Amino acid sequence: MKIKFLILILLGFTVFVSCEKTPPTQVDGEAEVNLFVARDSIGTDTTQIYTIPVPNADIILTSEYGTMNRKTDEFGNLTLRNIPSSIYQIAARAHHPYDNSILLIAGIKDVEIISGKTFIDTLVTKPISSTGIAINEIYSCGPVNNIFFFYDQYIELYNSSDSVKYLDGMIVARVSGQNGGMGPGADVGNDGDIDGVTYIFKFPGHPGEKNYPFEPHTFKVLAQDAVDHTQTMPTSIDLSHADWEFVNQLSFNDFDNPDVPNLYNIRLDRTVDFMISLTSDVVIVTDGRDSVWEDGIDISTILDGVEYQSSGTHRLTLDDRVDRGWVQSAPKYSGKSMERRDKGVDTNDGTLDWHVINHPTPGYQ
Amino acid sequence: MKIDSKILLIVLLFFSLSLFAQKSRTAAMGGLSFSIRDLDESFDPYTLGGNTAWLAESQKNARLEITPLQNSSYGTYRRKYTAERINNYGVHFLDLKPLGVSGTFLGEALYDYQIRFKNYRNLKFNPYAGEGFFFTDTTTGNTTYKGPMFRLSHSLRIYKNLYAGGGVRYQILNGLKDVYTFGETVYRNVEGDLGLAYQFSGGITIGASVHGTNSQERIEASDVNLLTVRTFEWRGETHSIELRGSSQKYKITKAGEVFSGQIYYHPDEKLEIGVAADYGISGSRFLYPEGSLVDVEDGYASFDVTDIKARARYQVTEKLLAGLSLGYTDYNSWSENSKRNLLIWEWRNRGAVLGFGGSYNVNKNFLIGVEIETELVSSDSSKYIDNRFRNIDVTNNTARIGLEYYISNDLALRSGYNFLSLAHDFLYGGDKVTEHLFTFGFGYNINNNIQLNGMASFANRNGDEDKVYRSYLNWLFSIRFFTF
Numbered sequence A: 001m002k003i004k005f006l007i008l009i010l011l012g013f014t015v016f017v018s019c020e021k022t023p024p025t026q027v028d029g030e031a032e033v034n035l036f037v038a039r040d041s042i043g044t045d046t047t048q049i050y051t052i053p054v055p056n057a058d059i060i061l062t063s064e065y066g067t068m069n070r071k072t073d074e075f076g077n078l079t080l081r082n083i084p085s086s087i088y089q090i091a092a093r094a095h096h097p098y099d100n101s102i103l104l105i106a107g108i109k110d111v112e113i114i115s116g117k118t119f120i121d122t123l124v125t126k127p128i129s130s131t132g133i134a135i136n137e138i139y140s141c142g143p144v145n146n147i148f149f150f151y152d153q154y155i156e157l158y159n160s161s162d163s164v165k166y167l168d169g170m171i172v173a174r175v176s177g178q179n180g181g182m183g184p185g186a187d188v189g190n191d192g193d194i195d196g197v198t199y200i201f202k203f204p205g206h207p208g209e210k211n212y213p214f215e216p217h218t219f220k221v222l223a224q225d226a227v228d229h230t231q232t233m234p235t236s237i238d239l240s241h242a243d244w245e246f247v248n249q250l251s252f253n254d255f256d257n258p259d260v261p262n263l264y265n266i267r268l269d270r271t272v273d274f275m276i277s278l279t280s281d282v283v284i285v286t287d288g289r290d291s292v293w294e295d296g297i298d299i300s301t302i303l304d305g306v307e308y309q310s311s312g313t314h315r316l317t318l319d320d321r322v323d324r325g326w327v328q329s330a331p332k333y334s335g336k337s338m339e340r341r342d343k344g345v346d347t348n349d350g351t352l353d354w355h356v357i358n359h360p361t362p363g364y365q
Numbered sequence B: 001m002k003i004d005s006k007i008l009l010i011v012l013l014f015f016s017l018s019l020f021a022q023k024s025r026t027a028a029m030g031g032l033s034f035s036i037r038d039l040d041e042s043f044d045p046y047t048l049g050g051n052t053a054w055l056a057e058s059q060k061n062a063r064l065e066i067t068p069l070q071n072s073s074y075g076t077y078r079r080k081y082t083a084e085r086i087n088n089y090g091v092h093f094l095d096l097k098p099l100g101v102s103g104t105f106l107g108e109a110l111y112d113y114q115i116r117f118k119n120y121r122n123l124k125f126n127p128y129a130g131e132g133f134f135f136t137d138t139t140t141g142n143t144t145y146k147g148p149m150f151r152l153s154h155s156l157r158i159y160k161n162l163y164a165g166g167g168v169r170y171q172i173l174n175g176l177k178d179v180y181t182f183g184e185t186v187y188r189n190v191e192g193d194l195g196l197a198y199q200f201s202g203g204i205t206i207g208a209s210v211h212g213t214n215s216q217e218r219i220e221a222s223d224v225n226l227l228t229v230r231t232f233e234w235r236g237e238t239h240s241i242e243l244r245g246s247s248q249k250y251k252i253t254k255a256g257e258v259f260s261g262q263i264y265y266h267p268d269e270k271l272e273i274g275v276a277a278d279y280g281i282s283g284s285r286f287l288y289p290e291g292s293l294v295d296v297e298d299g300y301a302s303f304d305v306t307d308i309k310a311r312a313r314y315q316v317t318e319k320l321l322a323g324l325s326l327g328y329t330d331y332n333s334w335s336e337n338s339k340r341n342l343l344i345w346e347w348r349n350r351g352a353v354l355g356f357g358g359s360y361n362v363n364k365n366f367l368i369g370v371e372i373e374t375e376l377v378s379s380d381s382s383k384y385i386d387n388r389f390r391n392i393d394v395t396n397n398t399a400r401i402g403l404e405y406y407i408s409n410d411l412a413l414r415s416g417y418n419f420l421s422l423a424h425d426f427l428y429g430g431d432k433v434t435e436h437l438f439t440f441g442f443g444y445n446i447n448n449n450i451q452l453n454g455m456a457s458f459a460n461r462n463g464d465e466d467k468v469y470r471s472y473l474n475w476l477f478s479i480r481f482f483t484f
Helices: A002-016 B006-019 B024-028 B052-058
Strands: A031-040 A051-053 A058-063 A066-071 A077-083 A086-095 A103-113 A118-128 A133-139 A154-159 A171-175 A197-202 A219-223 A244-247 A262-265 A281-286 A302-309 A337-340 A354-357 B063-075 B085-098 B104-122 B133-159 B162-177 B184-199 B204-222 B229-235 B239-245 B247-265 B271-290 B294-315 B320-337 B342-363 B366-383 B388-406 B411-424 B431-445 B450-463 B468-481
Touching: A031 A058, A031 A086, A031 A103, A058 A077, A066 A077, A066 B239, A086 A118, A133 A281, A133 A302, B024 B388, B024 B411, B024 B431, B024 B450, B024 B468, B052 B104, B052 B133, B052 B162, B052 B184, B052 B204, B104 B162, B133 B184, B133 B294, B204 B229, B229 B247, B229 B294, B239 B247, B247 B294, B320 B366, B342 B388, B411 B450
Parallel strands: A031 A118, A219 A244, A244 A262
Antiparallel strands: A031 A051, A031 A077, A058 A066, A058 A086, A086 A103, A103 A118, A133 A154, A133 A337, A154 A219, A171 A197, A171 A281, A197 A262, A281 A302, A337 A354, B063 B085, B063 B468, B085 B104, B104 B133, B133 B162, B133 B229, B162 B184, B184 B204, B204 B247, B229 B239, B247 B271, B271 B294, B294 B320, B320 B342, B342 B366, B366 B388, B388 B411, B411 B431, B431 B450, B450 B468
């Protein structure tokens, strides 16, 4: 009996047995990155094309550990030692030395940097300049509060071109439908459009008309409600001077500031204001040629699209023809905002183009 | 983080909670241990080596003991994730019952209530357990842990001079960080042990035992208003992964075994020698949920420990007792980034301790004891992911003095003093650390059936050339019933 009891106890003891592992042979934190950032001489020297170092360029490395910001030295070099192994997105950007309006950019995606090895690369930058209308800021998370106040959301547009653009008939849409598991902003059926439009609002007029000019190098603030929200929530912002206001004409209680022109709802089964998710969503701006949202919005009509997400391990769902990256959003009710690093500069990589700022800046205040 | 030997600390914490009440006499005498004759400072396989098989021979006096206790520490000398002040309250119950041929039964219960004030960001129960991982939020707040611990042990003679014993221990704690993220913790720990001991002729006893531990700590941080909670999964001290959501979960599981052997030589009342050796291995897994059912291992930490201690006590004259203590410890640990199978930290602590002392009965009412210990520690830490490397060899010294004075046959007063000089403090990371510890206590026999014991201690530890300090205030009061 005692022996059986002892065997039973010994069997019970197996629950404690730990699975001993052997230590890894490679160590983390010993990777090295050597980058050389250059530009070609086109535009500055017509006799011969050669590469010129870009000193003091911003180098942005993003990985699961977050974002690292560094600068190249006077010779265009950057060496990083003892960085942890991970998959990195690397971008370089600097202003052109002879024309501050031109941004030099370069980037490499999904680089696996492995401990014990040195990653060496040359980033040859390309000039990016006036590209037209782009989303410049998205303030979605709401001000600091604990009563779920988020009605001070706005989207800011920037005309980075040197010419006047016109907003007539343009569309702003929220695309948050799950698209049968492919996620918001995906092209279901691969038919050249993105599906899952949730809200769709339109500027007055029709594409091609010229009644609502958008001056070069200026901003347009599109407010959910163009009011002074600080009267309701002291931590909020004053949007009474916004340029445009989203108004759902089918709603009985959507506030309408008579001094601010409106974008109107064109999805007739929606009766609420233009609201976007606080931390995870897709927002697009189109030229308005395709307003039939039911079968998706043609990608060729999209001027700009941004996907923002709260999870650091998120995978992009927005079609990569619209944008190849996503933005890490600000926490809910933190009073922070998402803004392009360089106003209006859209390299079609939201991960590298955007960052979180501590306070919203409507109209680039 | 510098080099830690917290595994030892945690193991000691578990056992000290259960044995502390019994050791109130020596604890009140400055913590004298190997140079004083005391039932609870024997060198036998149970008391020195934790082998339950020898419980039947080690503890022959039935007793019921109830002990309320408090331990507090506070001050500016602390690590980043150590709370500014920690108050620990407990009530401990012990029931020891010799049952004749059926052996000896020991039952223990403890209710623990711990408050950590100004707990900076940390969400783990043991932030410094020698692992290369932390789990934090963005808040500083008070954290409360509370819950019971139960232990049952049984020992009996199974064949002539062969003894067997075993026990189980179960502890569960609920924790709550009472600010914003409302980090909730459920900590569960199960332990079991089995042992055999054989008594040879001539006063020699040998024993062997195995001790298993399995624990799980489940942490969930969520905001009651469903706002975003930001938590950080740290690999080392420099690099972390930010996690966001209305609720964030994290889990730590630990499992390990300790294999022990004991030799006890007690030929007569004059001489007592005990040797206990432990070899322990354990592993900790750091998991976060991926989906609702699957936990993904983000990190793993491995530990192995060798601990050998020897004690000797000799009655030199009728009044003078001499004691000797030797010890050797070797702790090895490594932590890996499981996803990439990369080593992020490894450390090794080796220590050798030599102590000697004696106690002297000045007269039949007055006992004085002194102990001196010197510890040589060699530590090697390579924190690869943080690019921090450290190798240190230090000598730490401890001096203890204890007094006991019987005012009458039934009332004894006790006091003691400790001085610690640490070239490096492995607990809080300071250099040139000194500690002064003062202890007081009493023992009073109300009658043949009931005994009262009480002790209080105050310690002040100064680090980094007295720029920072941490104070410790402990007390306990026990009432013992010898028949019940």
